[in-house]
Amino acid sequence: MNFFETIINYIKETYTDRLVYFPSNIRVSLLIILFCAIAVLELYIYIAFRRLHQASQNRELKNWKEHIDNMLANLIIFDESEETDDIVAHFYPKMKKLPLRNSVVNKVLISEMLTYHRNFTGQIQEVLSILYRKLGLDKKSKRKINNKNWEIKIEGIREANEMRITEMADEIIKYTDDENALLRMEAQAAYIKLSEKDPFHFLDRAQERILDWHQVVLFEIITKNKQLTIPPFSKWLRSPNDTVVMLCLKLVDHFMQFDAADEVERLLKHHNPRIVKKSVEIIGKLELSDAEKNMFEVYFDQPEDIKLEILNSIGKISSGNYNDFLASRIYSPDIKVKREAFYAIKRDPNNGEDKLREIYKQTTLENQAIINHVLDNRIKS
Amino acid sequence: MREFVTTFETLFNNAIFYYALFVMGSYVILTLLSAIEMNGYMKKNSYVNYREILVSPLAPSVSILAPAYNEEATIIENIRSLLSLHYGNYEVIIINDGSKDNTFQRMFDYYQLEKVDFAVDYQIKCNEIRGVYKSKLPSFSKLTVVDKVNGGKSDALNAGINVSAKDLILCIDVDCIVQEDAILKLAKPYLEEKYQVIATGGVVRIANSCVVEDGKLVEVNMPKNLWPRFQVLEYIRAFLMGRMAWSRLNGLLIISGAMGLFDKNTVIKVGGYDHTTVGEDMELVVRMRRYMYEQDRRFKVVYIPDPLCWTEAPTDLQILGRQRNRWTRGTIETLWMHKDLFFNPRYGVLGMLSYPYWFFFEWLAPIIEFLGISVFIMLALMGNINWEFSAILIGMVYFFSIALSTVAVLFEEMSYQQYTKGGDLVKLLLAAFLEPLFYHPLTVYWAIRGNIDKFTGKNNWGAMTRKGFKGNNASATTEQTIT
Numbered sequence: 001m002n003f004f005e006t007i008i009n010y011i012k013e014t015y016t017d018r019l020v021y022f023p024s025n026i027r028v029s030l031l032i033i034l035f036c037a038i039a040v041l042e043l044y045i046y047i048a049f050r051r052l053h054q055a056s057q058n059r060e061l062k063n064w065k066e067h068i069d070n071m072l073a074n075l076i077i078f079d080e081s082e083e084t085d086d087i088v089a090h091f092y093p094k095m096k097k098l099p100l101r102n103s104v105v106n107k108v109l110i111s112e113m114l115t116y117h118r119n120f121t122g123q124i125q126e127v128l129s130i131l132y133r134k135l136g137l138d139k140k141s142k143r144k145i146n147n148k149n150w151e152i153k154i155e156g157i158r159e160a161n162e163m164r165i166t167e168m169a170d171e172i173i174k175y176t177d178d179e180n181a182l183l184r185m186e187a188q189a190a191y192i193k194l195s196e197k198d199p200f201h202f203l204d205r206a207q208e209r210i211l212d213w214h215q216v217v218l219f220e221i222i223t224k225n226k227q228l229t230i231p232p233f234s235k236w237l238r239s240p241n242d243t244v245v246m247l248c249l250k251l252v253d254h255f256m257q258f259d260a261a262d263e264v265e266r267l268l269k270h271h272n273p274r275i276v277k278k279s280v281e282i283i284g285k286l287e288l289s290d291a292e293k294n295m296f297e298v299y300f301d302q303p304e305d306i307k308l309e310i311l312n313s314i315g316k317i318s319s320g321n322y323n324d325f326l327a328s329r330i331y332s333p334d335i336k337v338k339r340e341a342f343y344a345i346k347r348d349p350n351n352g353e354d355k356l357r358e359i360y361k362q363t364t365l366e367n368q369a370i371i372n373h374v375l376d377n378r379i380k381s
Numbered sequence: 382m383r384e385f386v387t388t389f390e391t392l393f394n395n396a397i398f399y400y401a402l403f404v405m406g407s408y409v410i411l412t413l414l415s416a417i418e419m420n421g422y423m424k425k426n427s428y429v430n431y432r433e434i435l436v437s438p439l440a441p442s443v444s445i446l447a448p449a450y451n452e453e454a455t456i457i458e459n460i461r462s463l464l465s466l467h468y469g470n471y472e473v474i475i476i477n478d479g480s481k482d483n484t485f486q487r488m489f490d491y492y493q494l495e496k497v498d499f500a501v502d503y504q505i506k507c508n509e510i511r512g513v514y515k516s517k518l519p520s521f522s523k524l525t526v527v528d529k530v531n532g533g534k535s536d537a538l539n540a541g542i543n544v545s546a547k548d549l550i551l552c553i554d555v556d557c558i559v560q561e562d563a564i565l566k567l568a569k570p571y572l573e574e575k576y577q578v579i580a581t582g583g584v585v586r587i588a589n590s591c592v593v594e595d596g597k598l599v600e601v602n603m604p605k606n607l608w609p610r611f612q613v614l615e616y617i618r619a620f621l622m623g624r625m626a627w628s629r630l631n632g633l634l635i636i637s638g639a640m641g642l643f644d645k646n647t648v649i650k651v652g653g654y655d656h657t658t659v660g661e662d663m664e665l666v667v668r669m670r671r672y673m674y675e676q677d678r679r680f681k682v683v684y685i686p687d688p689l690c691w692t693e694a695p696t697d698l699q700i701l702g703r704q705r706n707r708w709t710r711g712t713i714e715t716l717w718m719h720k721d722l723f724f725n726p727r728y729g730v731l732g733m734l735s736y737p738y739w740f741f742f743e744w745l746a747p748i749i750e751f752l753g754i755s756v757f758i759m760l761a762l763m764g765n766i767n768w769e770f771s772a773i774l775i776g777m778v779y780f781f782s783i784a785l786s787t788v789a790v791l792f793e794e795m796s797y798q799q800y801t802k803g804g805d806l807v808k809l810l811l812a813a814f815l816e817p818l819f820y821h822p823l824t825v826y827w828a829i830r831g832n833i834d835k836f837t838g839k840n841n842w843g844a845m846t847r848k849g850f851k852g853n854n855a856s857a858t859t860e861q862t863i864t
Binding site: 023025026028029030032033036037039040043044046047050051151154158181182186209211212213214215216217219220250335336339366369370372373375376378379380 | 394395398399402405424425428430433434436437439440495497498499500502515546569571572573575770773774776777780781783784787788790791794795803806810
């Protein structure tokens, strides 16, 4: 009997005849060894098959992508003087021949059409939209939107959004306040683009939070979409949902909506410090000098970051009404407050920098260092 | 006497068995949690367009803090790589920590620096800052160089925090290769979590044998040398399995010193990095967490599985040993500094789960293992060993270890699949068989050395020599020594 046979026989005996006679800890150890050995073997097989499957799938994807890409590339080189219907009539039969029941083909076709739609404008976009509908892909998108699985819903919403299937806005609105944050965001983003009547209607009914991340996405869509009719966002500044207020403040800020001044000023007394801070920032940016008094009144009750923002805004407004206040702040024990006060003084259009140089002559060494810092334009404030 | 030894052996076998079972059970639970977390992350982020953050004026602002000590050979390339990261609102602060070579002069000349009248607000204690410099060239307007008196990595980072003008601070090792989209990915959790995020960390990967061009990683390869290869496996296990699971539990105690994004205000409130420990990265996270508990504020420390940062792993056993020795001392120091957290319900998951876990499984495990081996040898010498039972017990740990590493490789395969070449995958799987036999005993030895050094008062950082990424792959071009 050779060495390996001895080992195999030992293992066999251990697990069959002798197992029950071992102490319990050794029995458990043997079972763990067996379990781990089988698990490792299965994992190896799984990893190997996964790699093989992946390789074959990638090959198939690559082939179909190349084929569909070539087909769509012909769209671009098509003569622009041709009628849209003629171009559609030319391409439709070719696309119809594709085995759309094959999930890989279906996936590649949709993905490529979306990419082309995103990257081109004008007639090409129009042709793609028509082809998308003629091929019945819009119905598939609709089915996806009503699927149980949230990931598939998102896929459907994205397709409808990119292909501008406006009639799906009514299907999508129901998800704009969904518990699932990702679905909610996708639905809101799509609704803004697809709703022809009231793209901001979802803000009226939003009870769930619009996370900061969602705000970034929505802000991008709203501010970059030139076809969108921008409403006065002040109408949502009384929303009980703080995140709606926050988003609208950012939009008021971006679109410089001076009509919102009174509402923004009112928010200085809001319970949420982030909203207060943003309101202060807007007051400064829009130079709402009427709100300066209110800002000053709330100053001493605020946390440090809002105090700094108030000083910054007073500096931006530069009405000169609060020069004494700013001068008093340069002796604050907090260096940040001092620095912000100096920056505010510097912003005074009536020789702010000269004022700083005057103060420099009669102030402390620490303040002199800060003044040098503030006057050094190479350092960004 | 004979009876006593037999009883001792039985007790010893049982103790080792139950401890091993306990450790293995905890690994299984962590693996399951990690799988859930990874799955959720991958699903969630497959829909994300990071370009939205890149161009958005609403994205949080970030200061990259990179301490540099005697980095003259690579500093220019390293800075250039940091300046080309994909993010809108960020600045790069290089802290020259009193380098003895020409690091500062090289930066000064190449980036045409000039001293600015920066009034440093010393919110955190640090050694004297000799000057703050900005580039005269508008194309490098994001760059700030701080020249200071040498004080070590923690001190340099604290100086950087004092100069930083942004909301978040990204603390990195200057010689790491940072993925271009790293900040985007690390910053995202700050925008999407319900609770305040105080820190985020990403996966650190091993760059040995990878192809690096212009400070960017262009081809991922499995390290040719066996020691870094074991470290690849070790890092995958630690980052994709361990830290993801702790992130799920919101009990993560460490964000790698090589790369971590922190909320600046919280860091300042807790007093910045501690100069007195060699485990400053772990200690900071623990202190930030306990501060948040003491303030009764809900918070999260988030870990993301994306490979964001590539570092050169030591190939030399002596250097590797020094690194592990330092990690052990860092763990002991952090655990000792925060000993009142031990099963303290006031600190929630931190006190009841994370701290005890680190105590029993990170600090104590190698000691128990070492004691176990010592007693085993002693009993063997006395002729009191049941060799068959011992072999079965060792076999259990060995097979479990292979299974765990294989699951880690599966995680890697199902997530980012960095090692696309079939040969690399096979090498990784083979390493799983060899690691418990050759590499693990060494890590236990280094941990024991770390314990001995800690308790005998040897507390230096330990020289950390790297070969550098210059050229095609890690070749012997530069040496970096952090003291």
